[in-house]
Amino acid sequence: MSATTTTHMRIVRARAAGGPEVLAVERAAAPVCGPQDVLVAVRLAGVNFADVNTRRGTYGGAPGPRGLGRDVLGEVVEVGECVRRLRPGQRVAGFSTGPAYAELAVAHETLVWAVPGGVADEQAAAFPTVGQAAYHLLVTASRIREGESVLVTAAAGGVGSLVVPLARLLGAGRVVAAAGTTERAGLAGADEALSYDDLGSWDDRGRAAAVDVALDGVGGDARRAALGAIAPGGRLVHFGNSSGDPEELPAPRAQRERGLGVVGFHLEFLRRHGRAALATSADLLLGWLGTGDLTIPVHDVLPLERAGDAHRLLESRTVRGKLLLSVGPVPEVHRGA
Ligand SMILES: NC(=O)c1ccc[n+]([C@@H]2O[C@H](COP(=O)([O-])OP(=O)(O)OC[C@H]3O[C@@H](n4cnc5c(N)ncnc54)[C@H](OP(=O)(O)O)[C@@H]3O)[C@@H](O)[C@H]2O)c1
Incomplete structure (x- = not known):
């Protein structure tokens, strides 16, 4: 035309x-x-x-x-x-x-x-953006399995507020919402709602309830708290840095000792190389x-x-x-x- x-x-x-x-x-x-x-x-x-x-x-x-x-x-x-x-x-x-x-x-x-x-x-x-990101964070980046527990930071925000219902639709287990305040975390409708401060100071009972997968697009204190909440052998998916703090990831040796999987995610990668997957989702x-x-x-x-x-x-x-x-x-x- x-x-x-x-x-x-x-x-x-x-x-x-x-x-x-x-x-x-x-x-x-x-x-x-x-x-x-x-x-x-x-x-x-x-x-x-x-x-x-x-x-x-x-x-x-x-x-x-x-x-x-x-x-x-x-x-x-x-x-x-x-x-x-x-x-x-x-x-x-x-x-x-x-x-x-x-x-x-x-x-x-x-x-x-x-x-x-x-x-x-x-x-x-x-x-x-938020639907495709939340879906592929769970399916493509985390490779979430039936019953696995998931934590997401900025849970009241755009991507975060979709991770919670999508995790359930996709058969995940316990879903934990973390946010700047407990009140904002509570807006996400997850099984548990925690501020980054609460998450960072989890006691032994909290640690026993560690998650299989943590999704973080905030960085800084939120990422540090999320990392502390991951069970041995679990995965971290990092996809952004809305806090503006310098980006940090665990050193290779710490990753090995914890059996930690660290995965980066960017929608732009799928826009370039995964268009069929985006059409399906x-x-x-x-x-x-x-x-x-x-x-x-x-x-x-x-x-x-x-x-x-x-x-x-x-x-x-x-x-x-x-x-x-x-x-x-x-x-x-x-x-x-
Ligand atoms: N890699 C990708 O493909 C992809 C795709 C979509 C989005 N993202 C990234 O994912 C993150 C969320 O994106 P979104 O569009 O859904 O935004 P959003 O979550 O609606 O807003 C950003 C959230 O970041 C948290 N935050 C913490 N410190 C902040 C600060 N200093 N200034 C502003 N916000 C701060 C806030 O939640 P609390 O107050 O609860 O902490 C805020 O709600 C961003 O980092 C974005 O770049 C990446």
Whole structure:
């Protein structure tokens, strides 16, 4: 199909690396839809901690203005000439290639999935990063077995709040939620809720209840506490560093003595090398969201213009579940002859 000749669109950009105040709505040309891409009129964009890191410049990259966001929910308005799976008019959710905090976003056809009719917009918009990460943390990285116990840090956050119900759907045993405060840990609905302080000072009874698998995307004190809660022969999966503290892992000798498995996880690896696995899990996750077996807590939906406030909230450690940006009406897309 021919190229889009739409005028301009609204997009949120970070004018430079910095705090939430660097985010501003600008006007930009619509992105170009390549042969294997779809162009999506974005209805909702997900806000993830990775976006905060992009805004801060933690992920490196060229200095200067940059777009943000990877999670999109919207309608396909154009498909590239080689696209076979999707067609204009379909409601899709998934990962965009370019910025998702925008009225129009380009995505490779293998990284967005048609959303079944029974799934609400907000649930579909919330699922790409946190749903896929939580699922593959448990299945691909941890290789969780029936009945094994799991601990997750930042349990009230985006990824954490999905690990708890998914662990149950996948047949795990006891699920332990850890968070900055006991109250936040309690929001996750796990079998046990502990602050990092409580977890770090587990007594003998606590240690006897050590877990098979700990999942940590926080680092710092949270990771140290999680490590202390892993049973001999257990596994640690590390997938992020939202605390901003220097990243630490047990020394090789300590790993050997404890029989500890240490696994790193990054969705980007699956986006590059595991697209079939992501498609399978997208089917499962969207299916569970449709039947109501899985529900993603949505903390709030803010308008695109308030992306800076969304980042402030995410950095305040008060969000429960997922934050979304509502993009609103999009400019008409005029296709060339
Ligand atoms: N590797 C991957 O593929 C992948 C995919 C998705 C997410 N992630 C990572 O997983 C982590 C969670 O991502 P998310 O989007 O779901 O975010 P989130 O968990 O909703 O928010 C981050 C959480 O980190 C905790 N935290 C601890 N110290 C913090 C600090 N100084 N500032 C801000 N937060 C702090 C907070 O929970 P408490 O107050 O309870 O500690 C907060 O709720 C992030 O590190 C993210 O980069 C990695």
